[in-house]
Amino acid sequence: MKLKRGLALILTCVLLVGLLAGCGGKDSGDATGDTSGDATGDTSGDTGDTSGGGDASGGASGGNYAIVVKSLADQYWVLLKAGAEAKAKELGVTVSVIGPNSESDVQGQVDMIQNKIGEGVDGLAIAPSSPDAVLPVLAQADSAGIPVLAVDTDIPGYENKKSFIGTGNEAAGKQGGEYAAGIAGEGAKAIVLRGRLGDTTHDQREDGIVAGLEAGGVEILEVKPCDSEAEKAMNAMQDLLNVYDQIDIVVTTADSMAQGAQRAIENASKDIPVVGFDGTIPVAELIAQGSVIKGSVAQAPYAMGELCVENLIALHNGETIEERIDSGTSMVTPDNAQQFKDDLEAKVGGAA
Numbered sequence: 001m002k003l004k005r006g007l008a009l010i011l012t013c014v015l016l017v018g019l020l021a022g023c024g025g026k027d028s029g030d031a032t033g034d035t036s037g038d039a040t041g042d043t044s045g046d047t048g049d050t051s052g053g054g055d056a057s058g059g060a061s062g063g064n065y066a067i068v069v070k071s072l073a074d075q076y077w078v079l080l081k082a083g084a085e086a087k088a089k090e091l092g093v094t095v096s097v098i099g100p101n102s103e104s105d106v107q108g109q110v111d112m113i114q115n116k117i118g119e120g121v122d123g124l125a126i127a128p129s130s131p132d133a134v135l136p137v138l139a140q141a142d143s144a145g146i147p148v149l150a151v152d153t154d155i156p157g158y159e160n161k162k163s164f165i166g167t168g169n170e171a172a173g174k175q176g177g178e179y180a181a182g183i184a185g186e187g188a189k190a191i192v193l194r195g196r197l198g199d200t201t202h203d204q205r206e207d208g209i210v211a212g213l214e215a216g217g218v219e220i221l222e223v224k225p226c227d228s229e230a231e232k233a234m235n236a237m238q239d240l241l242n243v244y245d246q247i248d249i250v251v252t253t254a255d256s257m258a259q260g261a262q263r264a265i266e267n268a269s270k271d272i273p274v275v276g277f278d279g280t281i282p283v284a285e286l287i288a289q290g291s292v293i294k295g296s297v298a299q300a301p302y303a304m305g306e307l308c309v310e311n312l313i314a315l316h317n318g319e320t321i322e323e324r325i326d327s328g329t330s331m332v333t334p335d336n337a338q339q340f341k342d343d344l345e346a347k348v349g350g351a352a
Helices: 002-051 075-091 106-119 131-143 169-184 200-215 230-243 255-267 281-289 301-316 337-351
Strands: 064-068 094-098 123-126 148-151 163-166 189-194 219-225 249-252 274-278 293-298 324-326 330-332
Touching: 064 075, 064 106, 064 301, 075 094, 075 255, 075 281, 075 301, 075 337, 094 106, 094 301, 106 123, 106 131, 123 131, 123 301, 131 148, 148 301, 163 301, 169 200, 169 249, 169 274, 169 293, 169 330, 189 200, 189 230, 189 255, 200 219, 200 249, 219 230, 230 255, 249 255, 255 274, 255 281, 255 293, 281 293, 281 330, 281 337, 301 337
Parallel strands: 064 094, 064 123, 123 148, 148 163, 163 324, 189 219, 189 249, 249 274, 274 293
Antiparallel strands: 293 330
16 A cells, blocks of 8 residues: 555656646747747737837837938038937838949949848839839839838839839929029029030939029030049039039039039138038038028928938838929028028937
């Protein structure tokens, strides 16, 4: 009887140990399964909710997006980057804003777009240096199911584009041309410095600037491509000052070229007014300081960056967005340049 009781006790202990081991194994399995589920399944679910913006303030992880701009060497694109990063931080998503060293590096930009498609981002926004050059690589985004927005510069030949976020460049250019004509006066002679030939944004701005100048009775002496680079604009302006006896106003299709023109004009001890386009912080400061730069058509690159992130998230959530989103323009003048600069610096500082 004692032996039977002893065997029963042993069997009970063995069963108890096995039961406890089984419970431990189940906990271990749940930790692995649930963690894996949370990291992959639930977080993916959270990505949709967070991306929607409604629960974004909760700080949950979100989608992964990319914005490929023409160049981060120009302060205009740095402002767009700051706006995108600030909005991504606010909404709990990840955004990568990249671009080549020069707007003329078209192939470099195409390669960057292709790399982001290969990484499997949840959405792309592109500011193409050459709209035609990016078409083949955007077909790869279509095949991968990655939605694409155009920002700043439209992509007319791309049928699957979800939206264009940017400025009405021709209308904005005309605004700058009319402002410049008002400074120079009827009968004045003008030089126009523009971005890369074939860039539709600069084509449209040039058309608007020329129309605005001519409407004010200003003669266009020459339109000179300078690829949106300050040094090229400075060198071109130096040459133009030697070619023409009379230049009354200089208008550019980007602020970087306005800065180059300003350096050449001031180095030559001339007092020729310059009007830029973009409304960047350095040019606003120069306007406020009383340099030869007397104005700039201000786009809203910071707002463009914010709009890119918001609309990429909406697309990732399966929402429909507007086909054309106007980010607006304003005119930076000596009267408002300091306030304009202070406001932009506050935004950029807040994004850091």
